[in-house]
Amino acid sequence: MSDGDGWVTLPDGSRRWGRFGSAGLLLRAPGQRSGPSGRVLMQHRAVGSHQGGTWGVPGGARNSDESPLQAALREFAEEVSGDPGAFELIGLHRQEHAVWRYDTVLARTASGGRLEAANWESDEVRWVGVGEVAGLRLLPAFGRTWPLLREALGRRLALDVDAATVLPDESPAALERLRDDLSELAASGVAAEALPDGFAEAGLHLWFPRISLLVGAAAPVPAPAPGVEVVRARPGAAVGAPGQDAADGVRTDTLLVTGGDGTERGGAATVPPAWLAEAGVLSNAVEGVRGAAEG
Known part of the structure; x- marks a missing residue:
């Protein structure tokens, strides 16, 4: 029993x-x-x-x-x-x-x-x-x-993380620690209350995101981890995947973690790197996030 x-x-x-x-x-x-x-x-x-x-x-x-x-x-x-x-x-x-x-x-x-x-x-x-x-x-x-x-x-949450604006540098060790933190987030999920207002509104209390770690053109590309795909960002290409109705009838709502003014980019809603701290993703690799969260 x-x-x-x-x-x-x-x-x-x-x-x-x-x-x-x-x-x-x-x-x-x-x-x-x-x-x-x-x-x-x-x-x-x-x-x-x-x-x-x-x-x-x-x-x-x-x-x-x-x-x-x-x-x-x-x-x-x-x-x-x-x-x-x-x-x-x-x-x-x-x-x-x-x-x-x-x-x-x-x-x-x-x-x-x-x-x-x-x-x-x-x-x-x-x-x-x-x-x-x-x-x-x-x-x-x-x-x-x-x-x-x-x-x-019929919904999916995609989380794209722009490593160049999250990390102080894209060293191999820093990228691997960030990848591992994101893998833990993929497994534990993102609380709906941590998402921007009006984003991914489907009544769920927790989302398990499909995560892509976007690394710069000259940065090393670490191996993927469970729940995390590692993608080299193409020079000049828009960062962030647009939300759309896929062939399988699933709508993808994409949230892009990046620096900048917080406006929509490439069809994705954006949040600053400090958002990762609110979502529970912090390691020694993410010094810029820690400073933004505590500042």
Whole structure:
């Protein structure tokens, strides 16, 4: 028995499972015959389970030593059999109930292969077209958040970091330390409240960004790290990738960390290097960021 197993009574008298809250994974795959909006993996809850007979996402109680992401991935592995392919994390939505919360982790996979129920908690797991989800008998809490989640499934946060304006110099050691800090940020996510007002508004509480470290034409190019692509900026090219509707129906909202006047560049919203301090990215490599944050 896990230490998270147990009931919590909400102020309205209803009960929720998970002494430390619960978490689940909402996974999106490409469309096929289900249309350009893609498909999501839905779980038909077994009749003997809490609110059985309804449809939701694989998930369950979070243990005291787990993050919501860790709990969602563990529960998915326990309840779903088969290979879902590599995930691209999108973000996290949180339902707060004063004494309990449910975290929905959103992710994408290019696979969309056959998956099956792995234990008694599910009568079935099935890929369902995004446009067909609302027609299912949904778990009430999931049904209330589904419109917001549906929109967020089609969004992506890209974070482009202009190393030349962030670092005091683009030495190999400084670039590698910045890359490693950004890799940690890719894994832990960016809080929505840290983003500029009006940017990436999709109702999520946390975003897992796709990060590009942009290095100068004469600078050394360190190897990539998990969650971080290292790109040599082309002389004269606009820094920052424009937000647009991609072929897979996913809109990319690009945030560029760079020096300058803070205006939009190349279709990307910009923030100064000091923003990295607010987002929790600081190391000895980023002396300019530390000075700006403390000044």
